[in-house]
Amino acid sequence: MESIGERLIWYYVPFTDIPIPLGGVNILTVFNATLVMVVLLVLARLAVRKFAMVPSRGQLAIELYTGIFDNLVTSSLELESREKNRRFFPLIGTLFLYLILSNFIGFVPTHFFEEPTADINCTLGLGLLGMFIATWCAIKTKGMGGYVEELLGPMWDQPDATGAAKIAGKLSAIFFFPLNIIGELAKVVSISFRLFGNIVGGSIIIIVVSNLVYHFSLLAVGLDLFFIFFVGTVQAFVFTMLTLTYIAVAIK
Amino acid sequence: MDLEPHTWLILGKLAGAGVALGFGGIGAAIGMGNAAGMANHAIMRQPKVQREMLRTMLIGQAVGEGAAVFALVIGLFIIVVSPANLDLIGGNYFAALLGAGLSIGFGTFGSGLGCGWPAGNACAGFARNPARSPKLTQSMIIGQAVAQSPSIFALVVSLILILTAKNGTDLPTMGIYISAGLAMGVSALGSGIGSGQTAGGAVDGIGRWPLAYGVTLRTMLIGQAVCETPAIFGMLVAFIMMFAMGDLNPGLLGFAQVFGAAIAVGFGGVGPGIGSGLTAAKGCAATALRPDKDALILRTMLIGQAVSQSTAIYALIIALALLYVVG
Amino acid sequence: MMDPTTLLTLMNAAVAQAPEAAEAGISGAALIKAGALIGAGICMGFGAIGPGIGEGFAAGKACEAIGRTPQEAGLLTRTMLIGQAVSESTGIYSLVIALLMLFVIG
Numbered sequence: 043m044e045s046i047g048e049r050l051i052w053y054y055v056p057f058t059d060i061p062i063p064l065g066g067v068n069i070l071t072v073f074n075a076t077l078v079m080v081v082l083l084v085l086a087r088l089a090v091r092k093f094a095m096v097p098s099r100g101q102l103a104i105e106l107y108t109g110i111f112d113n114l115v116t117s118s119l120e121l122e123s124r125e126k127n128r129r130f131f132p133l134i135g136t137l138f139l140y141l142i143l144s145n146f147i148g149f150v151p152t153h154f155f156e157e158p159t160a161d162i163n164c165t166l167g168l169g170l171l172g173m174f175i176a177t178w179c180a181i182k183t184k185g186m187g188g189y190v191e192e193l194l195g196p197m198w199d200q201p202d203a204t205g206a207a208k209i210a211g212k213l214s215a216i217f218f219f220p221l222n223i224i225g226e227l228a229k230v231v232s233i234s235f236r237l238f239g240n241i242v243g244g245s246i247i248i249i250v251v252s253n254l255v256y257h258f259s260l261l262a263v264g265l266d267l268f269f270i271f272f273v274g275t276v277q278a279f280v281f282t283m284l285t286l287t288y289i290a291v292a293i294k
Numbered sequence: 295m296d297l298e299p300h301t302w303l304i305l306g307k308l309a310g311a312g313v314a315l316g317f318g319g320i321g322a323a324i325g326m327g328n329a330a331g332m333a334n335h336a337i338m339r340q341p342k343v344q345r346e347m348l349r350t351m352l353i354g355q356a357v358g359e360g361a362a363v364f365a366l367v368i369g370l371f372i373i374v375v376s377p378a379n380l381d382l383i384g385g386n387y388f389a390a391l392l393g394a395g396l397s398i399g400f401g402t403f404g405s406g407l408g409c410g411w412p413a414g415n416a417c418a419g420f421a422r423n424p425a426r427s428p429k430l431t432q433s434m435i436i437g438q439a440v441a442q443s444p445s446i447f448a449l450v451v452s453l454i455l456i457l458t459a460k461n462g463t464d465l466p467t468m469g470i471y472i473s474a475g476l477a478m479g480v481s482a483l484g485s486g487i488g489s490g491q492t493a494g495g496a497v498d499g500i501g502r503w504p505l506a507y508g509v510t511l512r513t514m515l516i517g518q519a520v521c522e523t524p525a526i527f528g529m530l531v532a533f534i535m536m537f538a539m540g541d542l543n544p545g546l547l548g549f550a551q552v553f554g555a556a557i558a559v560g561f562g563g564v565g566p567g568i569g570s571g572l573t574a575a576k577g578c579a580a581t582a583l584r585p586d587k588d589a590l591i592l593r594t595m596l597i598g599q600a601v602s603q604s605t606a607i608y609a610l611i612i613a614l615a616l617l618y619v620v621g
Numbered sequence: 622m623m624d625p626t627t628l629l630t631l632m633n634a635a636v637a638q639a640p641e642a643a644e645a646g647i648s649g650a651a652l653i654k655a656g657a658l659i660g661a662g663i664c665m666g667f668g669a670i671g672p673g674i675g676e677g678f679a680a681g682k683a684c685e686a687i688g689r690t691p692q693e694a695g696l697l698t699r700t701m702l703i704g705q706a707v708s709e710s711t712g713i714y715s716l717v718i719a720l721l722m723l724f725v726i727g
Contacts, residue, residue, distance in 0.1 A: 114512075120589050196702060224607055225600065231530060232523040236443070239529055243446035246453055247364070250371060276440055280519045287516055290589070291596060484673075550655035554662030558719070561666030562673075569677020576681035580688025587691040594687050594698055598680020601705045605669035605676075605712040612665040612719050616658060620723050 068161055075158040078143045082136075111135045114283075118290045130289060133175070137168070138282040145241060145274030149266070160241045162234065165281075169234035172285035173226065180292035193222045233284050240277045244269030299383040302463075306391030310372040313392065314452075317399030317479075318365025318406070325410025325490070326355045332414030336421035343424045350420055350431055354413025357438045361405035361445045361486070368398040368452050375456055382461035389468035390459030393475025394452035397532075400479030401448025401486070401525075404567070405441055408490015412437045412497045419501020426504050433500050433511055437493025440518045444482035444489065444525040451478040451532045458536070466548030470539060473556035474532040477613075480560030481528025481567070488521035488571025495575025499582025506585030513581040513592055517574025520599045524563030524606045531559045531613050539617070551620065555613035562609025569602040653726070661722040668715025675708040 053066040089104045097105060115134055116127045141159065148157040158164045181189045191199055195218025197211040248269060252262035297305075333351040337344045372391055377383060416434040420427050455471055496514035500507055535552055542548035577595035581588050683701035687694050 117509075118589060118592075196706075221604065221607065224611065225604070228523070228527075228607055228610070232526045235526045235529060236519060236522060239447045239450060239526065240443050243443075243450045246450055247367075247446070250367060250453065254367065254370065254374075272439060273443075276436065276515070277443075280440075280515050283512060283516055284519055287592065287596065291593060294593065488677075545651070546655045547651055547658070550658040554658040554660070557659070557662035558666040561663075562669035565670035565673025566677070567673070569673040569675065569680075572674070572677040573680035573684060576688075577684040580684045583688045584691060587688070590691060590694055591684055591687055594694065594701075595680070595684050597698065598677070598683060598701060598705070601702070601709070602673055602676035602680060604709065605672045608712060608716045609665050609669045612661060612716070612723070615720075615723055616662060620658065 068163065070154070070156055071158045071161040071164055073154075074147055074156055075144070075164060077155075078140060078147060078158065082139055082143060108135070111138065115286065118283075118286050119293070120290070121293075130286070134282055134286050137172075137285060138278055141168075141237070141278035141281055142275060145278055146270060148241075148245060149270045157241050157245070159237055160245060162238045165234040165238045166230070168237075168281070169230045172233065172288060173230050176285075176288040176292040177226075179289055183293045194219055195222065229288065233281060237277050237281050240273055244273055297385075299381055302385060302388045303377075303380070303383050306388035307373055309388070310391035310393075310395035311369040313395035314365050314369040314372065314399045317396075318362055318369075318402040320406075321403035321486070322359055322362035322406030322409075325358055325407045326413075328410035329354055329358065329413035329417070333417040336417040340421040340424065343420070346424065346427060347417055347420050350427060350434075351413060351417050353431060354409075354416055354434050354438065357435055358406065358409030358413055360438075360442055361402040361409065364442075364445050364449050365398050365402040368394065368449060371453075372456065377459070379461070384461060385463035386461065386467045386471065387459045389471035390455045393471040393473070394455040395475070396472065397448045397452040397455065397475035397479040397482075398445070400476075401452075401482035402445040404483035404486025405445040405490065406486070408441045408487045408493070408571075409438045411490050411494025412441075415494045415497040415501060419497060422501055423504075426501065429504060429507050430497060430501055433507070433514070434493070434497050436511065437496055437514060437518070438490075440515065441486060441489035441493055444485040444522055447525055447529045448478050448482045451475065451529060451536075454536060465545055466542040466552070469549035469552045470535050470542075473552040474535045476553075477535070477556040477560045478525075478528045478532040480556075481563030482525040484564035484567025485522045485525035486567070488567040488569070488574070489518040491568070491571035492517045492521055492574035492578060496578035496582070498575075499579040502579075503582045506582045506588075509585045509588045510578055510582045513588065513595070514574070514578050516592065517570070517577055517595060517599070520596065520603075521567055521570040521574060523570075523603055524567045527606060527610045528559055528563055531555060531610070531617075534614075534617060551616055555616040558609045558616065559613040562612075563606050566603045566606035570599040573598045573602060657722045657726040661719040664715050664722065665719040668719075669712055672708050672712035676705040679704045679708060 051066045052062060052069050054061055089100055093101060111134060112128070112131055115131045116124060119127045119130060121127045144159045144164075145157055147155050148160070177189075180192075184192070194215040197214045197218075200208065200211050203211055248262060248266050251265055252259065255261055329351060333347060337347050340347070372394060377387065412434045416430045419430045451474060455475060459471065460467060492514055496510050496517075499510050535555075539552075543551060573595055577591055577598075580591050584591070679701055683697050686697050690697075
């Protein structure tokens with residue numbers, strides 16, 4: 043039971059007395075996140091080593107994955123040309139692979155391999171990344187003015203309104219602007235806490251159930267398989283699709 | 295307030311386990327009854343495949359019952375848990391156990407109730423065309439599993455409450471524990487019902503127009519994820535209360551501060567959760583009907599859900615103002 | 622009808638007891654403030670239920686309608702947004718009252 047929330051945190055830069063700002067670094071998360079990246083890099087390198095006309099099993103898997111995600115990105119963004127859609131494909135495809143491997147790493151039964159996604163700092167960083175890209179794309183497609191006008195609410199820009207209705211529309215921005223800003227921040231909070239809560243919740247349930255019924259360990263193994271592989275896959279997909287959808291809404 | 299430590303412990307166990315299993319059981323019972331009713335209706339229309347239909351219904355009910363099983367696990371844990379130092383137990387421990395019960399009880403209420411719709415609609419779709427049963431079962435299980443995540447959040451909060459409770463008796467800390475449980479549990483109620491409705495709508499759509507299976511499932515997952523936003527706000531406020539509270543006002547004022555925040559974010563999340571679910575359910579059905587227009591429908595659904603959730607954001611603002619600004 | 626002197630005596634007794642009640646931890650002012658804080662929570666919490674469900678219902682019907690007639694998407698979205706704005710008004714009333722309770726009374 044003690045292992046819930048047990049963390050290896052560095053409060054100082056190693057071998058010195060320099061404190062690390064913002065309350066230290068969770069070294070296990072950094073280690074595992076780096077490990078996932080290295081594994082992905084090695085796998086990608088191995089996968090593209092030789093492409094044959096008649097694909098091997100590995101090449102087939104890669105081609106299938108690429109095809110599925112290419113279709114997903116194209117059908118969600120609906121930009122005019124396939125090349126423009128494809129600019130977002132590397133981000134979305136890599137995000138899903140990274141998240142799914144991060145969620146699966148908790149299956150290795152040692153203390154070293156914890157899911158990086160069970161640390162709120164990791165998911166919050168990924169959520170901020172997604173929203174930053176979405177906002178950047180929105181400013182690029184609509185211009186700074188268009189983006190701010192959207193934040194000022196639906197009643198700011200009424201071409202056919204006159205007199206009092208027009209003034210009321212402009213005044214409504216005082217109300218809508220802070221609300222839209224908070225709404226944007228709430229998106230980051232909700233996308234990152236959703237992944238974090240599901241992954242942490244899964245690992246806590248496994249620990250509690252195996253403490254309660256440790257003579258019947260098959261149940262714990264089944265729960266382990268369900269939460270790590272099923273919930274991990276679904277939540278990785280949800281995170282990826284939400285990032286894609288936020289981008290799609292931002293550039294429309 | 296001057297009770298024996300043993301009395302506080304027993305009171306907490308009775309109240310916590312009772313609330314957990316009482317409320318947690320209602321939702322699953324209603325939901326599974328709903329599923330069984332729809333299955334009966336479906337068997338009436340297609341009596342030939344009644345055995346397969348019964349199997350689909352039982353799978354759906356078993357997965358949907360998962361929420362009530364979470365409540366059972368936490369209820370048992372509340373009953374068997376024994377803190378390290380029995381002599382120092384006070385009102386705070388009682389409040390933590392009660393808060394854990396409130397969190398898991400209300401949290402599993404919604405998920406249990408919501409999981410009935412996909413199970414029932416899967417049976418109804420089965421009656422329309424028995425050949426589609428694998429896809430229906432698959433989408434039902436995925437939808438139900440995602441609809442359980444509000445109750446998983448509630449489970450996290452209730453376990454943290456049980457395991458980190460402080461000794462002693464003071465009104466603000468008692469308020470924090472009860473309020474954290476209430477905020478998480480009640481906000482998960484609406485999200486659970488909403489996610490369940492979304493899954494129900496998607497399964498209904500797949501049962502009627504099975505060609506758009508993949509696209510409908512994707513719309514369902516996004517819709518459910520947005521439905522769970524109020525529960526995430528509730529979890530955020532519960533975490534803030536448990537870990538990031540500064541100095542509370544002493545006595546009754548501190549209690550009122552956190553309790554008011556919990557009621558705001560908890561009950562404020564019920565309506566937006568259910569409303570987003572209604573939107574997403576129709577969105578999934580529409581996607582199944584017109585898979586070629588899925589991006590347009592998804593966009594409209596997201597706009598509608600975002601407007602429906604603005605009241606949850608007001609409630610979050612009031613709760614944060616209560617916690618940090620007023621004082 | 623109560624004798625005025627008796628009433629005065631009772632009132633004096635009540636005023637004399639007030640400091641004792643304050644020593645016990647609860648004064649009238651604190652009670653009023655606590656009531657305002659919980660009241661703000663109840664006001665926003667329960668006030669948010671109706672608009673949330675109602676707006677979701679409206680958006681659901683709009684999605685259904687767009688599924689049937691996608692070519693009218695713009696008109697349907699506009700109608701949906703207007704209907705939701707009206708439904709939202711009670712939520713905004715709750716927000717205003719809750720803010721009043723927090724910052725004016727509390």
